[in-house]
Amino acid sequence: MRKVTVPVDMASEQKSILGIISKRQLIYFIIGGSIIYSYTPTVFNFVPNILISVIICLMAATxxxxxxxxxxxxxxxxxQxxxxxxxxIKAQYRTQLGCWRKGR
Structure with a gap:
């Protein structure tokens, strides 16, 4: 059987959102943005000075x-x-370890 090299990367995910990011990356951005959005107002209200509050919020979101x-x-x-x-894959590897025997 002859093997042929394919010049296009068939394993990479499709960049379906405006050709820039994939759906998986968009989901990460939505989840991360909602987490940051949930705790930023609380952090902002700790300090009465607005400039210091913005700096602390940026440090907390980093x-x-x-x-x-x-x-x-x-x-x-x-x-790849x-x-x-x-x-x-690394987390699932631990569940696959065990004592394997040959036979029935």
Whole structure:
């Protein structure tokens, strides 16, 4: 059987939202944005000064935005997987470990 190299990457996900992001990435942005939107008003009201409140809100939103960005866009190049799919495979690996016997 002869193997032929395909010049197009068939395994990558389709960028269906305006040709820029995929549906999976859009879902991450919606979830991350709603999480940031839920706790930002509370953080904003801690300090009476508006400028300091904005700076504290940006500092509080940075870790959530970084996690969302890495899960949505970062790829593990060794396995050609996005980071969230890589973590799911690693988490499922523990459930597949066991004592396997040959026989019945």
């Amino acid at each position: 870790p959530t935005a970084a996690v969302v960005f890495f899960l949505a866009f970062y790829k593990v190049e060794k396995y 997987l996005s980071l969230d799919k890589y973590f799911l």
